[in-house]
Amino acid sequence: MENFLLFSLSLLLLNPLLHGGIAIAGKTKDGLEEWGYARVRPKAHMFWWLYRSPNRVENPSKPWPIILWLQGGPGASGVSIGNFQEVGPLDIDFKPRNSTWLQVADLLFVDNPVGTGFSFVEDKELLVKSDVEAAADLTIMLQKIFNRNKSLQKSPLYIVAESYGGKYAVTLALSALKAIEAGKLNLNLGGVALGDSWISPEDFVLxxxxxxxxxxxxxxxxxxxxxxxxxxxxxxxxxxLYVNATGSWSELENLIVQRSGNVDFYNFMMADAVSDSSSMAASRTRQLSKEIALKKYSKYLNSMRSIPGDSDNDDEESDFISIIRKKLKIIPHDITFGQQDGLVFDALAGDFMKARIKEVDELLAKGINVTIYNGQLDLICATKGTEAWVEKLKWEGLQNFQSKDRIPLFCGKDRLVRGFTKSYKNLHFYWILGAGHFVPVDEPCITIKMISAITQSPAVLSS
Structure with missing residues (x-):
């Protein structure tokens, strides 16, 4: 892991590819990191960041996997949150993360949809208005990354999502399969993992x-x-009436905050200080939707420090993001991290409350491995809601899946039960005890064991 601990710019050799005067790709001297922009449509640019694992094991019968991490929101940054706050090699202090998923796979982070994080559109009318449109852009990005790289094509790709990212994941998987079948995308789709995913908004709010x-x-x-x-x-x-439902969702979350004593939607065992009446009144506005969906991610993970990429002044970037920008060297000067996040959420308001259960059914019917995992203490994507939408699946194996006994999960030598799992054919479910919405943060040990099993990684874990 030593190569990932050296974050000093003086130790990096950037290899930018120039297009129209703007650098669109770069990599480190050792080749273990690569990043760039994919123009997914004219004037629509998606930022991605790929990490190669230094622990890669060459095993012809068990190829080394790649994980594509999809963040939620809509409008939350995979590069900032998934990478530096959850599963990437370094934390937000640029210190090594012992529980990085690079132990078992390569990692590909993306700021999705366009307009999120470092991704941007030159015309706000180009922001996606549906999960299907987001999937089309992601498919083009995968084409531009994988089709030119035979080494990457040897590794199965696992799409792992969190929160609203689950809706992107299932629509992307179907879009990618279609492109693969048409000979337009050269990769092997290993499976999809839906972590605390907003697959059926109706079941969650109920x-x-x-x-x-x-x-x-x-x-x-x-x-x-x-x-x-x-x-x-x-x-x-x-x-x-999906736009109306999105507005009512915001109303419901605000009502719950008031009635529950400010319960934390991302871990119901936690609570924020109760706000005064004036701030509560202000939170009834539409801004609450963006606040909950975009900022509480970072608030939960960084309650004792400033939020990476978040600022009281939208025209300013945090020191954290400034350091990242200096390392990457390819971010256009007039693009501020996350400056279009709110617009991303607004553009998807008509799709936000639509379910994607049908897409899960389609993936199961096609034989794609689908894994569902949920934190016990999550509220916004509560296990109760997840189990409710799973019961609505029309997949022919559902009854057999439900009849299976759960298997307890352990981590280390203490023999404490850390979770449960059950599987039937290509459907797998993990219940992670003690975790809220951000499962890899709350229960890193059992989570990395889970992700190793999902990806069938040839890596050997130490505990």
Whole structure:
């Protein structure tokens, strides 16, 4: 891992490829990191960052995997959050992460959709308005990365998603398969893993009230008030009023915050300080949607320090992002990290509350390995909601899957149960105990064992 600990720019040899006066790609001298922009459509540019594992094992019968990490939001940065705050080689202090997934796979991070993080559009009308449009852009990005690199083509690609990223993941997997079958994309899709994923918004909003009542964060009166809004959302979804449902979702989250004593949506065992009445009133505006979806990711992970890429002044970047920019050397000077995040969320308002259960069914029917994993303490994508949408699958193996017994999971020598799993054919489910929404952060040991099993990595873990 030593190569990843040397972050000093003086130790890096950048190899930019120039196009129109703007550098679109770079890499480190040792070849273990590569990054660049993929022009996925005219005036639409997606930023990606690939890490090669120094632990790569050459095994002809068990090829070394690549993980494509898809962040949620919509509008949350995979380069900032997934990479530096969850599973990449370095943390936000640029110190080594002992639980990096590079131990078992190569890692590809992307700022998706265009407009997120360092990705950008030259015209806001080019922002995607659906998960399917986002998948089309990601497919083009994969073509530009994999089709030119025979070495990468030898590794199966596993799409691993978190939160809203799960909707991107299933639509991308279907889009990629179509491109592979047409001979337009040269890669082997190993599988899809959906971590605390927003696959069925209806099932999640309906789960919040019962769950919070069961853990004493709501009483009967609170529950009835909360459930009435959840039922309204259900009806709006059924009537195809998706933009209205997104607005009601924001209303419901704000109501729960007030009624529950400010429960943390990303770990219901945690709570923020209760806001005063004036700030609570202000949070009823549409801005709440962006605040919850974009900023609470980083707030949860960095409660004791400033947020990478977040600032009270949208025209300023954090020191963290400035250091990244200096390393990469290819980010256009007029592009500020995350400056279009809010617009990304707004553009997807009509798709945000749409379910993607059908896409999961299609992947299962095609024989693609689908793994679902959920943190026990997550609220926003609660396990109760995840189990509800899984029961709606039309996949022919569902009944056999449900009849299976769960297997306990352990980590280390203490023999404490850290989770459970069950599988049938190409459907796998992991229940991760003690974890909230950000499973790799809360339970790194069991998570890396899980991801090693999902990717069938030839790496040998030490514990």
């Amino acid at each position: 789960s919040w009230g019962p769950l919070l009542k069961d853990i004493s964060r709501l009483d009967k009166k609170d529950f009835e008030i909360v459930d009435s809004v959840a039922q309204k959302i259900k009806q709006q979804i059924r009537e195809g």
